[in-house]
Amino acid sequence: MSGKRIVIVGASRLGCEFALAARAAGHEVALVDEHPQELKNMSFDAPYFYGSGLPASLSDETAAFDNVLSSNEPLLECVENEVDVKVGVVAWGAFHNAANSQHIGTPKVGVVSREGNELLEYDALVLATGSRDFVPSFKGWELPGVLGGKAATKLLVSYQCFNGSNCLVLGTTSLAVEFARAARERGLDIAGFVEPTSAFRAGQADEAWAREQGIPIHFESVILEASGTDKVSSATVVRLDGEDDKSEVTCDTICVAIAELPNIELPAAMGCGLEFAEAIPAWVPILDANFQTTVPDVYWVSTFNDVDDQVARALAAIDGDESRSAVQQKRTAEGTNPAEYINLWVSKLSETGGTGVILCQCETVTRGEFLDLQPPRYLKSGLRHPHDAVTGGDVGPKISQDLLKRMTRVGMGHCQGKRCRDEAAILLSQRFGVPLKDIKPGSYRFPVRPIDMALIAAEDDDYHTREKWPHWMHEEVVPESVAGSAQR
Amino acid sequence: MNNYDVIVVGSGLLGLSTAYHAQKSGARVLVIDRGSVAYEASSRATGYLSLRADDPDEAPLAGMAEKLWDTLDEELGYPTEWTQKGRLWVAFSDKQVEELKGTYKAFTRADFGFELIDADACRKLIPILSPETRAGLYTPRSGHANPQRVSQAFAWAFQDHGGTILEHTPVYSVIEEAGKVKGVKTKSGDLYAERVVLCAGGYNAKLLEPFGVLFPVATVRLEALVTTPLPPMYEVGFIGLNGLSIRQTRRGNLHANGGPHEWVDVDADSEPNKPNTPIVRNLVRRMIEAFPVAKGAQLLRTWAGVLDITRDQKTIIHRFDHPEGLLVAAGAGHGFGMAPAIGIAMSELTLNGATNAPIKGLGLERFSTLSPNWKAEKQWHAGSYNT
Ligand SMILES: Cc1cc2nc3c(=O)[nH]c(=O)nc-3n(C[C@H](O)[C@H](O)[C@H](O)COP(=O)(O)OP(=O)(O)OC[C@H]3O[C@@H](n4cnc5c(N)ncnc54)[C@H](O)[C@@H]3O)c2cc1C
Numbered sequence: 001m002s003g004k005r006i007v008i009v010g011a012s013r014l015g016c017e018f019a020l021a022a023r024a025a026g027h028e029v030a031l032v033d034e035h036p037q038e039l040k041n042m043s044f045d046a047p048y049f050y051g052s053g054l055p056a057s058l059s060d061e062t063a064a065f066d067n068v069l070s071s072n073e074p075l076l077e078c079v080e081n082e083v084d085v086k087v088g089v090v091a092w093g094a095f096h097n098a099a100n101s102q103h104i105g106t107p108k109v110g111v112v113s114r115e116g117n118e119l120l121e122y123d124a125l126v127l128a129t130g131s132r133d134f135v136p137s138f139k140g141w142e143l144p145g146v147l148g149g150k151a152a153t154k155l156l157v158s159y160q161c162f163n164g165s166n167c168l169v170l171g172t173t174s175l176a177v178e179f180a181r182a183a184r185e186r187g188l189d190i191a192g193f194v195e196p197t198s199a200f201r202a203g204q205a206d207e208a209w210a211r212e213q214g215i216p217i218h219f220e221s222v223i224l225e226a227s228g229t230d231k232v233s234s235a236t237v238v239r240l241d242g243e244d245d246k247s248e249v250t251c252d253t254i255c256v257a258i259a260e261l262p263n264i265e266l267p268a269a270m271g272c273g274l275e276f277a278e279a280i281p282a283w284v285p286i287l288d289a290n291f292q293t294t295v296p297d298v299y300w301v302s303t304f305n306d307v308d309d310q311v312a313r314a315l316a317a318i319d320g321d322e323s324r325s326a327v328q329q330k331r332t333a334e335g336t337n338p339a340e341y342i343n344l345w346v347s348k349l350s351e352t353g354g355t356g357v358i359l360c361q362c363e364t365v366t367r368g369e370f371l372d373l374q375p376p377r378y379l380k381s382g383l384r385h386p387h388d389a390v391t392g393g394d395v396g397p398k399i400s401q402d403l404l405k406r407m408t409r410v411g412m413g414h415c416q417g418k419r420c421r422d423e424a425a426i427l428l429s430q431r432f433g434v435p436l437k438d439i440k441p442g443s444y445r446f447p448v449r450p451i452d453m454a455l456i457a458a459e460d461d462d463y464h465t466r467e468k469w470p471h472w473m474h475e476e477v478v479p480e481s482v483a484g485s486a487q488r
Numbered sequence: 489m490n491n492y493d494v495i496v497v498g499s500g501l502l503g504l505s506t507a508y509h510a511q512k513s514g515a516r517v518l519v520i521d522r523g524s525v526a527y528e529a530s531s532r533a534t535g536y537l538s539l540r541a542d543d544p545d546e547a548p549l550a551g552m553a554e555k556l557w558d559t560l561d562e563e564l565g566y567p568t569e570w571t572q573k574g575r576l577w578v579a580f581s582d583k584q585v586e587e588l589k590g591t592y593k594a595f596t597r598a599d600f601g602f603e604l605i606d607a608d609a610c611r612k613l614i615p616i617l618s619p620e621t622r623a624g625l626y627t628p629r630s631g632h633a634n635p636q637r638v639s640q641a642f643a644w645a646f647q648d649h650g651g652t653i654l655e656h657t658p659v660y661s662v663i664e665e666a667g668k669v670k671g672v673k674t675k676s677g678d679l680y681a682e683r684v685v686l687c688a689g690g691y692n693a694k695l696l697e698p699f700g701v702l703f704p705v706a707t708v709r710l711e712a713l714v715t716t717p718l719p720p721m722y723e724v725g726f727i728g729l730n731g732l733s734i735r736q737t738r739r740g741n742l743h744a745n746g747g748p749h750e751w752v753d754v755d756a757d758s759e760p761n762k763p764n765t766p767i768v769r770n771l772v773r774r775m776i777e778a779f780p781v782a783k784g785a786q787l788l789r790t791w792a793g794v795l796d797i798t799r800d801q802k803t804i805i806h807r808f809d810h811p812e813g814l815l816v817a818a819g820a821g822h823g824f825g826m827a828p829a830i831g832i833a834m835s836e837l838t839l840n841g842a843t844n845a846p847i848k849g850l851g852l853e854r855f856s857t858l859s860p861n862w863k864a865e866k867q868w869h870a871g872s873y874n875t
Pocket of ligand 1: 525
């Protein structure tokens with residue numbers, strides 16, 4: 001037994017499975033999960049899109065801890081098996097020696113809890129960071145009561161705190177149905193499903209369940225607007241077949257369950273190579289046959305890797321047993337094509353909703369202002385000449401999302417782009433006819449969640465760091481003896 | 489066969505400012521970059537104009553830059569977020585007060601109106617300063633801007649005048665024939681012009697090596713961060729003698745930079761790797777020490793930048809006699825603020841062979857006795873880490 005130090009980020013099913021297997025193999029295992037999140041952090045909509053209508057009862061932290069832990073059986077099993085379980089803890093960054101950064105020493109993960117932060121050294125780092133909501137913009141999406149399918153399910157099932165009682169569901173994906181079933185089980189009403197195509201995406205069995213429950217299904221429709229004064233009270237659903245056919249649906253919650261995307265901010269920010277997976281559609285870490293990323297000793301296990309024995313393979317590699325044959329990486333389940341579905345939603349929502357809809361909630365930027373590269377409103381300024389997002393020629397990416405981010409501030413706000421970055425890329429792709437893979441995604445940066453300054457401040461600011469901390473290049477001013485003489 | 493009158497290597501602020509002025513003067517200019525426009529030091533800087541007065545050779549050029557900054561938005565046609573409310577160095581301990589006095593003495597070498605002020609006067613300028621504040625060194629002159637907007641403003645204004653930018657195209661060498669510059673070798677083939685201006689940061693040294701020039705720059709990686717936005721609190725440029733520069737952006741974020749820096753190597757083909765390290769936690773701690781209210785904000789984003797520092801930390805502006813048509817510029821760690829002036833000087837030198845800009849003493853002649861091992865002697869060689 002090698003007894004390596006393994007840090008796992010994410011107490012997802014895969015994360016817990018990995019922790020248990022690694023413990024059984026005799027390793028020292030720490031399992032870090034950000035849930036239960038602090039209410040304030042949830043309001044940043046990371047990792048899930050909770051929206052602005054979070055239940056006040058979430059501020060009861062003891063209850064939140066109890067609920068989140070007790071609803072996660074595999075995690076309880078990890079606790080029993082002496083996995084060092086760290087819940088309510090965010091892995092905000094990870095550090096290893098690399099080109100131009102040669103002084104890190106042992107690789108480490110930065111973690112921060114409600115008490116403070118520490119650096120965990122590791123021999124292997126396993127990222128099981130799961131997925132997050134994809135929520136495209138529509139008029140009124142900033143109202144309390146609008147939330148993502150992952151967020152809604154998490155609040156219902158794990159936190160067991162939910163504000164709404166009558167929910168309209170956007171999308172007919174398995175995520176949408178998973179939420180609807182959980183909601184019905186807890187006595188909530190489902191006001192309807194909204195589906196831009198004529199087929200129920202999750203399949204016939206789920207469609208039959210919906211009908212049996214008497215839930216209306218709005219086929220060939222999208223949402224035009226969420227309305228309400230201080231929270232959602234209704235939604236306007238519009239048919240896509242040309243007829244000016246709008247219907248008003250009464251609801252207090254709009255659950256957007258169109259798609260989920262892999263949570264890659266940690267591998268991306270720590271420098272793991274990425275590749276574009278067309279079908280998802282998203283950038284994902286490049287992996288070898290054992291799920292190791294391009295950064296040594298860093299593994300990525302995910303439901304987006306459509307392979308059964310991920311845990312066993314990655315663990316074997318950590319143990320130095322790489323005798324298993326290479327597997328063909330498949331991204332996402334056979335037959336489904338979330339990319340198509342996402343594209344359809346975004347194009348229909350922008351056709352019906354127009355350019356005046358807010359795309360970036362943090363910085364209040366509309367779709368139109370974004371696509372025209374307008375400076376943010378607080379500058380009260382325009383561009384002397386119009387400029388367009390496409391800059392690249394035949395080599396390199398055609399559009400850099402960082403450029404757009406810098407100029408328009410879409411993606412620069414306190415949600416760190418978690419709400420808007422994906423839709424922004426798709427809008428660019430649709431407007432300029434540039435395939436998503438030719439758009440350089442906005443860079444990911446540490447910390448992968450906004451973190452209270454007081455919590456992340458270093459406590460180990462040792463004597464050397466304090467006394468030798470260099471000034472901005474100038475350890476001293478230019479000495480008299482070598483100062484220039486042009487003026488004298 | 490020349491498609492262009494001038495080729496500028498590097499689309500940082502020095503390259504873009506030079507190209508903008510040359511194109512505006514009627515030359516046909518091509519800017520070539522290994523990566524995206526202004527993706528390196530120029531858009532990662534803190535955004536100060538360093539009106540340092542400790543070097544009388546450089547001070548006049550900084551003074552020229554200051555005047556240009558005041559009208560830059562109108563000149564370029566795009567917002568830069570320039571604000572001119574002065575700069576303030578702050579001491580938080582007796583030791584730092586002594587240091588501040590030394591700096592004051594050196595800063596009287598040129599007349600930028602520097603004065604030593606007490607803690608109360610400091611707090612009038614920056615109300616959120618820590619109770620530990622002892623004294624400050626203040627000039628009402630100079631200010632700061634948004635580096636990302638400034639770089640892009642130059643790029644767009646250059647294009648508005650008909651200039652061309654070629655991205656994702658590494659330049660490998662300068663082509664010379666019979667003592668004259670002919671163009672550059674790039675990854676996508678040779679490109680021709682009789683004038684080539686090198687603004688490629690640390691890579692300038694490699695491009696000049698074949699001409700027997702020891703170009704005295706070293707490249708370094710530095711870290712920076714911003715907090716979530718806070719209400720407007722101050723506009724002067726703050727420089728803490730505790731080792732951090734912190735400005736409040738127009739949007740309200742506190743934007744800080746400083747701390748240990750790692751010396752690195754650069755190559756032509758790849759974007760330099762520039763990860764952040766756990767040192768950002770120490771940056772945060774120092775920020776809170778300077779501005780206790782920062783405790784109430786969140787750390788939003790960190791990044792690092794690589795930039796070139798010259799041996800004497802002063803700007804280099806140089807036109808070579810041999811080969812004819814070759815010029816080079818280096819920003820020396822404060823090229824952001826100087827760029828508007830450096831661009832005019834470089835453009836005039838390129839097109840006319842002379843300039844009215846005050847560049848006396850900024851050429852390479854000053855390094856004639858430089859030791860070939862200067863980097864190692866100063867511990868500025870790749871891999872070395874200054875703490
Ligand atoms: C964190 C930080 C804070 C700073 N704060 C300030 C400040 O407050 N005030 C200030 O005045 N300065 C500041 N600076 C310094 C300032 O950013 C630089 O001095 C200035 O940007 C230099 O401009 P440049 O055009 O020479 O370099 P860069 O912006 O680095 O541009 C050089 C360009 O050359 C390209 N290039 C390199 N090699 C090749 C090749 N072989 N072929 C083609 N292209 C190539 C690069 O891709 C790059 O785009 C700061 C820097 C950093 C990193």
